[in-house]
Amino acid sequence: MSFKNENKGDGLINQSYYQSVRRNMIMIVMFISFMPIILISGIVLYHFDRAYHDKVYAYLGELVEKQKQNIDVFLNEKLNKIQFIVRAFSYEQLCNESFLQNILSMLHQSQMSVFVDLGVVDDSGVQVAYAGPYKLLQANYHDADWFKKAIESPYYISDVFLGLRGQPHFIITVRQENFGKYWILRATIDFVTFNNLVENVSIGKTGFAYILNRKFEFQTKPRFDISPLDSPYKSLIDTTTQQIDIDPVFYKDKNNIYVFAYLKNGDWFLVYQQKNSDAFVDLYRAQLIAALIAILGASFAFIIALWVSRRVVSRIARVDQEKEVMNLQIIESGKLASLGELAAGIAHEINNPVAIMVEEAGWISDLLSEEEFKESENLSEFKRALNQINTQGKRCKEITHKLLSFARKTDNREDNMQINELIIDVVGLSEQRSKYEAVSIETHLQENLPLITASMSELQQVFLNLINNAFDAMEKKGGKISISTHQEQDKLVIQLKDNGPGIPHANLVRIFDPFFTTKPVGKGTGLGLSICYGIIQKMKGSIEVQSSVGEGTAFIIKLPIAKENE
Amino acid sequence: MSNPDERIQLLLVDDEQGYVNVLANRLSKRNIIVTKAFNGAQGIQALRKTDFDIALLDLKMEDMDGIEVLKIFKKMYPEMEVIMLTGHGSETAAKEGISHGAFDYLTKPCELDELLEKIYQAYEKRKQTKV
Incomplete structure (x- = not known):
């Protein structure tokens, strides 16, 4: 029962070996469970992102397009009304203030309260007739910007300006000729009504629309306080275009998404602006959920990997240890078995000579008991010696029997x-x-x-x-x-x-x-x-x-x- | 027991010549007619000539296995009683001998008295079949 444990350091080596087995197992499990998660969620998220952007762009584009049409229809309708009035009535009729007042009342009655006032301006810029809430008769518009443009074209829709009344408004003018001289019928559009038209376009919490002119001045009052001159999309706007049938243009920066469309022959453009976090709320939520699921899955996989690897490694360690003990046990049994075989051989080889010796001694004592030896003086000494041989023979037999019984029992x-x-x-x-x-x-x-x-x-x-x-x-x-x-x-x-x-x-x-x-x-x-x-x-x-x-x-x-x- | 009129005819088979000789001397001195055989073949030959009462048979011999010799003895002359002798401690082989018709077994070295005791017992059994 003595074999030396020469590998005293085995414990330590095994410890690091099992640790590396465990580390590898964790890494493999993590890799196997992570790869599909990362691949699938990556692909799905990418496609979802694309699809969602397309959807949002399409929706906002449609919205802006529709709004642009609404505004164009609104402006054209108002322009048509004024053109009709100019064609239907003569300069003299319109210069009659009460007549002009009647027309304004009729307009108001036919749900055209959007017209605030009407005025007739001669070619020198003097308002010769006026109907409306302000006292603007004989007002001289000769130096006003709008007048310069209005007198040069058959009709004109101005930008929003404060004018003489000191309130934001814009006007629609139609030019007509009377005895070789131009005159202008001027109508003021109610800013609040027009503004509502644009302001009503609002989606979510941060989506709103506004109109800018070529100088990036507000033509409507935006819902939020922003500075259009600092707008990131400024370079995208073509301030010289005369075309209006351009599809809405999209621009997306870090914080916001912008959609714009040209109005009024490119003089104005409608801008719709919304925060990304608002416009893409569902996308971001999906991304967040995906991230959460990925993190949860990863943690779960990690915990499982830890648990499984610990169990497997401890089982491996136990099996290794059992195997080691068993190996040593086998070696030990093997030693006993070979010792047993040896013992059996020796016992057999010894038993026969001992048997002969004992029998020969017995034979001598048989002979000594015969008459001729009875007188011998050393007879008792002979007998003692023979007895001794017999006793020692028996002792040998006992020893060999012990050996043999040991040998018999060395098989498993x-x-x-x-x-x-x-x-x-x-x-x-x-x-x-x-x-x-x-x-x-x-x-x-x-x-x-x-x-x-x-x-x-x-x-x-x-x-x-x-x-x-x-x-x-x-x-x-x-x-x-x-x-x-x-x-x-x-x-x-x-x-x-x-x-x-x-x-x-x-x-x-x-x-x-x-x-x-x-x-x-x-x-x-x-x-x-x-x-x-x-x-x-x-x-x-x-x-x-x-x-x-x-x-x-x-x-x-x-x-x-x-x-x-x- | 040792009636001069009915001396026991005994066949002693063992390849240890020294053992056979001395044991034959001692048994002869005790009024037993001993025939010596120094291997299995000699034992079988001796049995062809004489109807022995008893055989003392070593379990392990150089030419033949004691059990094989026992089987032949029992076939040739079933009335003869066989006492197995074993120098090997293997009692299983001796016990196997008993299952093949041996009367008993003894392990070497054994006391002569013990051996005589077994011989007389076997002879008692043998006498019954003789009658």
Whole structure:
């Protein structure tokens, strides 16, 4: 029972080996579970992003297009009304203030309250007739910007301006000729009504629309305070275009999405502006959910990987350890088996010569008993010597029988056997050492115990180990080992007790652990008890230890009774 | 037991010549007619000539296995009782001999008294079949 554990560092090497196994397992599990998540969510998110942008652009484009049409229709309708008035009535009629007032009232009655006032302006810029809430008769518009443009074209729609009344408004003018002189019918459009038309376009919390002119001045009042001159899309706007049938243009920066469309022959443009976080709220929510799911999935995968790897690695470690113990057990059994074969050979070779010697001695003593020798003076001495030969022959026989019985039991085959016989054998084998170490071995074996099924050599190993441990524990100070057997229901109980120094509690819990030893380095392998434990476990039995320091230690082995007893 | 009129005819088969010779001497001295055979073949030859009462047969011989010889003996002359001798501790082989019709077995070296005891017992059994 002495093979040295030369790999004291094994524990550490194995520790890092198992750690690297575990790390690799975690990495593989994470990689395998992450790749599909990342790939699928990446592809899905990309396509969803594209589709959602397209959808938002299409929706906003349609919205702006429709709004642009609304505004164009609104302006054209108002322009048509004024053109109609100019064509239907003469300059003189319109210069009549009460007539003009009547027209304004009629317009108001036909739900055209959007016209605030009407005025006739001659070619010198003087308002010769006026109908409306302000006192603007004889007002001189000669230097006004709008007048310069209005007198040059058949009709004109101005930008929003404050004018003489000091309130934001814009006007529609239609030019007509009277006796070689131009005159203008001028109508003011109610700014609030027009503004509502644009302001009503609002989506979500941050979407709003406004109209700018070529100088980036507000033509409507925006819902939020912004500065159009700083707008990022400024460079995209073509301030010289005369075309109006251009599709809405999109611009998206970090914070906002902008959609614009040209109005009024490119003089104005309608801008719709919305914060990205608002316009793409569903997209961002989906992205957030996807991210959350990915994070949750990753954490879950990580936890599973940790858990699984810990279990698998601890199982591998346990299996490795069991394998190691088993290997050593096999080596040990192999050693015993070859020792057994050797012993059997020697025993046989010795038995025959000893038999001859003993018989020859017997033959001499037969001859000595004949008459002729009876008188011999050395007869008694002859007889004593022959007796001695006989006794020593018997001693040889005993020794060879012990060897042979040991050899017989070195195979691992399981057989039905009587535990008491085995214990007597083992005690016999330990007799020499017990004499040398002044330890007495007592046995209290209950008779007629039922048989057990076991491998002789393995059980022999168990008891030899336990007895040798007891010897080692007593450290040549002498003592007593007592072995008892008895039956307890369907179990045989074998108790092996010594009165050695006992085992401290801290060591007691680890006593069956492989490689646990309190013996000095090189003396014990720490495997003896672990092998015993393995053998007893394999037999479906149990082994327990009870110990108190200063009093001694008892090992209690319980083995199942063989089925054939029943 | 040892009536001069009815001396036991015994066949001793063992390849250990020293053992056969000394044992034959000792048994002859005790009024047993001993025929020596130093291997299985010689034993079989001897049995062809004489109807022995008892055979002492070694289990392990160089030419033949004791069990094989036992089987042949039992076929040739079933009335003869066979006591197996074994120098090997293997009692299983000796027990196998009993299952093949051997009277009993003894392990070498054995006490002569013990051997004589077995021989007389076997002879008692043999006498019954003789009658």
